[in-house]
Amino acid sequence: MSQLHTALGVVGIGLTLRNAFQQAGGWYSRPLGSLITAQPSTSFAAACALSQTRSLARPANTVGFDPWSFFDYRKFIYPDVYDPNEALLCNRYKTHGSVVEQYVPPKPFSHWNPLLDPELDRRTKYFNFRLYTSFVCYRSLWGFSKSDLQTRILTAYKSVNMALASGDMRYAEPYVTESMLLRLTGEVSRRGRAARVEWRIVSEPQPQDIQLVSGAVVQNPLKQGRLHFVQWTARVPSRQVVAVYDARGNLIAGDPNKELDVVDYWVFERPIIKALMVPRPGPQGADWRLLDRLQT
The missing domain is CATH 3.10.450.240 (Nuclear Transport Factor 2; Chain: A,)
Structure with a gap:
């Protein structure tokens, strides 16, 4: 019985790994490029349609949890392009418009202490x-x-x-x-x-x-x-x-x-x-x- 249980366990582990690798094919379908070399789109419409594009790019046989739907490195590195809220702020405000701290050049010390x-x-x-x-x-x-x-x-x-x-x-x-x-x-x-x-x-x-x-x-x-x-x-x-x-x-x-x-x-x-x-x-x-x- 122990040998039979061992064989069934090996078969079960193999099936589990096969299913995991099949799902991993969808998980690893991240956008092309690396964290440094990725070229972001300058189109605001592309940033707004990012989630739809990624969902269409997923393989048809992909099932289960997709971690890249919650973490997109493009939005993390280029939020001004791929995050609609940040893109709206960056397009609206190019400068603060006024000096925050008016600098006064140093003067000699006047107190004895x-x-x-x-x-x-x-x-x-x-x-x-x-x-x-x-x-x-x-x-x-x-x-x-x-x-x-x-x-x-x-x-x-x-x-x-x-x-x-x-x-x-x-x-x-x-x-x-x-x-x-x-x-x-x-x-x-x-x-x-x-x-x-x-x-x-x-x-x-x-x-x-x-x-x-x-x-x-x-x-x-x-x-x-x-x-x-x-x-x-x-x-x-x-x-x-x-x-x-x-x-x-x-x-x-x-x-x-x-x-x-x-x-x-x-x-x-x-x-x-x-x-x-x-x-x-x-x-x-x-x-x-x-x-x-x-x-x-």
Whole structure:
């Protein structure tokens, strides 16, 4: 009897494994591509019809529980494309629109005891802001690098100043938000077409010379979903020459022979899909753009 029971047990295990492998054929029919190389669709309609497409793609003989109906790695990595709610938020809100934290440059300590000086509290606050913002960027942005951000800021700094000097906003358009582009266009219009601006950088800063002095993370205006906005305040030092001429060629501002040490504080912003552990590349088409130029 023991041998018979053993044989029946082996047969039963074999039948169970066969049924499991048949069902596994449907379970493993995940979308093509890997977590890194998958190319998401940019169509919002495709995101809304994702569940119907996956159900039609399942084999006809697949029965039982389908775990991929509850976990779709495309929705996990690209929620701004494959999650209808996140896609709606990302399409509606491209920028937060205002600076969350107005940075104030540090001042010398005025109290004999630095622990009692308000300046210490302000510097500590900005340090905590930078620490938290860096943590969110590394945790939520796929491939985030401080050096890449500094390089992007330097390129934007030169392009925006070139656009203001020449009056051609095509130089600045890839590096600024829509609201900032309108403000820059207004500055050029108020200056007048007849005026001519001569601008050049005598001593160009290196990317490592750009300091990220303050940061902030804020949720979208609806306070829903995982769409957030990261803002970095950058300190950009440089040596420039600026001269403004009227229609007759008379110098009305600046000096073409005088070099100026200039320190600008610019705020850059980028939308992100805030994550708990795994960073994400989205939202689609997002990049660091100039949000505001602080007057300090």
